Amino acid sequence: MTSTGFTSHQAAAITGASLRQLSYWRKTGLVVPSSQTKGGHARYNFTDLIALKAVRQLIVSGASLQRIRQNISSLLRFLPTLKQPLSEMSLVATGDLVLVFHQGSAFEALTGQQWIFEVAQLEREAAKIIDKNPEPYQEVLNFDDEAGSSSNGLAQVGGWH
Amino acid sequence: MTSTGFTSHQAAAITGASLRQLSYWRKTGLVVPSSQTKGGHARYNFTDLIALKAVRQLIVSGASLQRIRQNISSLLRFLPTLKQPLSEMSLVATGDLVLVFHQGSAFEALTGQQWIFEVAQLEREAAKIIDKNPEPYQEVLNFDDEAGSSSNGLAQVGGWH
DNA sequence: ATCTGACAAGAATGCCAACTTTTGTCATTT
DNA sequence: AAATGACAAAAGTTGGCATTCTTGTCAGAT
Incomplete structure (x- = not known):
């Protein structure tokens, strides 16, 4: 050995x-x-x-x-x-x-708990909410605002703790 | 507006x-x-x-x-x-x-500091050290041990703080 | 509808002193 | 060469108490 x-x-x-x-x-x-x-x-x-x-x-x-x-x-x-x-x-x-x-x-590492946040989730959430409560101001769905969000989606935070 | x-x-x-x-x-x-x-x-x-x-x-x-x-x-x-x-x-x-x-x-997010650890690094470090100080026991380079490390490399921790 | 103000419960923080943990250094042992 | 033991300095933890921060709830203002 x-x-x-x-x-x-x-x-x-x-x-x-x-x-x-x-x-x-x-x-x-x-x-x-x-x-x-x-x-x-x-x-x-x-x-x-x-x-x-x-x-x-x-x-x-x-x-x-x-x-x-x-x-x-x-x-x-x-x-x-x-x-x-x-x-x-x-x-x-x-x-x-x-x-x-x-x-x-x-x-x-401690719990093995999942921690990652799916990219599309926040965006989907936003779209969902907007669908339900159409607001007076219309451009809400346009995420290409001055903050640098490009058209193909954004960051996302989420997950389950 | x-x-x-x-x-x-x-x-x-x-x-x-x-x-x-x-x-x-x-x-x-x-x-x-x-x-x-x-x-x-x-x-x-x-x-x-x-x-x-x-x-x-x-x-x-x-x-x-x-x-x-x-x-x-x-x-x-x-x-x-x-x-x-x-x-x-x-x-x-x-x-x-x-x-x-x-x-x-x-x-x-606070500092913008880089934080990720390159996968190959720990393995490279290990190989480097072994080259310099060849040990009496030879199989040190065989990372396929009982711990589940597969042949294509391992996890790595590193980075610069 | 949305915001502001006011009250109160619950949580977090700061501080301080006693106590425990962690690390270095060095001498000794295997 | 590597581990162990002993001493001491540095760092971290705990507990108690006063202070401050967060949030809910509700009433009133825009």
């Missing part, structure tokens, strides 16, 4: 975390390497690296470890269950959460 | 906010309709609706108005400057910030 994986040094170099941090996160269970040598030395696999990088990025983004803890372990549980190739996945580590972008939709 | 735009009622119905909220947000400057009737009645344009929907979504996502204030006004300033059609844009309103997804990259 060859012991594959990244050493602490390598993981630190790749993810930008310090060895001390890796050690502490290991000890406190935030990110535990998926395997280790017979002598007890850490060996991180690539999924571990993803978690480490996410933690590192969250810290850089201003989150505290205690907040991060809520996300990362569930992210690690979340990743292996993904059917689609991870290559099409992006992680966005913001203030204090991790968003997983995958195949055109977004999930919140 | 025809007064185009959405009335308060319409804007409320489309975005899900209450009339009282629209009123308060108007009064406090969070989202001010871009025009109004001679009688002083609000007329929201589509860009305003985007902002309203974003605010609404942030509230639903658990953010407080006071946090939201930091984002929305800059979002409104941000939108009209976009050269690309807004149709290709998505907004993700998370905990307390707005991410603008546009043409494969992400911006934080």
